[in-house]
Amino acid sequence: MNSYEKRIDLVRDYLERTALDNSILDYYSGRSILVTGGAGAIGSNLIVALSILVGKSGRVIVLDNLSALKTRNPWNVTPLSNIMFVLGDVRSDIDLKRVFRENPGMVFHLAAFFANQNSIDYPETSAEVDVLGQIRLLEYSRIAGVDKFVYASSGCAIYGSYPELPLREEFISMHLTTPYQINKMTGEMYCNFYHHHYGLPIINCRFFNSYGPGEVPGQYRNVIPNFIYWAMQGRSLPITGTGEETRDFTYVLDLVQGLIKAGYYSDAVGENFNLGAGKEVRILDLVNMVNKATNNKAGINFMERRKWDTKPRLLASIEKAQRLVKYAPIVEFDEGLQRNIDWFTENWDEINLCADFPPGMSSAVRGAESICGSTK
Ligand SMILES: NC(=O)c1ccc[n+]([C@@H]2O[C@H](COP(=O)([O-])OP(=O)(O)OC[C@H]3O[C@@H](n4cnc5c(N)ncnc54)[C@H](O)[C@@H]3O)[C@@H](O)[C@H]2O)c1
8 A cells, every 4th residue: 555545544544433424424425615825734635535425426626736745746645536636826817817717616725834933034024925815815715706715823922922822713812923913813813804704604613733744843843743854763852842731732743633623514614713632741741752662762852942942831712613513532642652653663764855954953942953952
């Protein structure tokens, strides 16, 4: 079985385990759906799930500029006959015309300039993609009369630094620490504007830290793919803080489940809600689990906390998503982590080619001489 067949199997198994209602299956069958950012960590899984749900008479149109993969080869897009890949940019009128000519009835907007440190280094591009690109996409969606516009918002963008846990949707902070957070929050506000003013049926899904098959490592990428990548090379893992910090790591297919349900249930329209695991994982435990699962003996390297990284703990309340869209995450962290490591093993050559760490490290350890320091 090649790595594409494995991904399809993984998604198909997951969909069977979640046992989606027949009404959801009927709703998606035969639809034409646009996914922006469909070559990315979450999008590359969502498009496989949607391809299965829409079936032969439907179509999944993917718009992605491949900036996350650092290549013009869309290797993270599973080649399925009902998936149409368009190499293009959400900021480009020409590219948007091209995908809207396919008459999508639904949009999942996942494309983004990822993420915090990237936006600090390139604040203008962050706003161009995540604000102006999104407005352009909302305009096209409104004119096309799509019946759902699902937006990938971010828990880390909405709740600021020291809110009470678990994070509930009614709490909002204006004290954001990166342009990414500001722009993702602005994205939600534009969705709300298009809903209020034009009646566009938008849904704001606030993701918590995603992990799982589909996410490449890199200078600006999330901690889990970077840890796996370094551990598989026998390098020590840098912790920027004490290791007591926690995150609500959410398996990517649980997020996909949440998106599919968000796109279906009419109670979700005009709403915002968290999609997380609803559980905390300590960074120190994560590091030890990754080192153990990859048989990495190089240990841990403690480093200074990054200035913008002001969140000691993150934990989502998922009650609202449970109530509105029957969201129910099912994958435990150790299972999801193993699936993530399996995906790295199966796709090592491609991952290695696009892993981008100038000058040999991630933003997490910028300024440090080496990630291969001593074990504390
Ligand atoms: N991964 C997380 O932990 C997380 C958490 C909260 C919110 N989110 C949001 O979820 C969405 C998906 O996240 P992800 O982890 O899959 O990110 P990702 O970077 O893996 O995927 C985003 C995709 O968008 C593409 N893209 C970037 N700029 C583009 C542009 N101008 N035009 C077209 N395509 C463009 C990238 O090439 C990439 O494939 C993003 O909107 C992100 O902000 C993610």
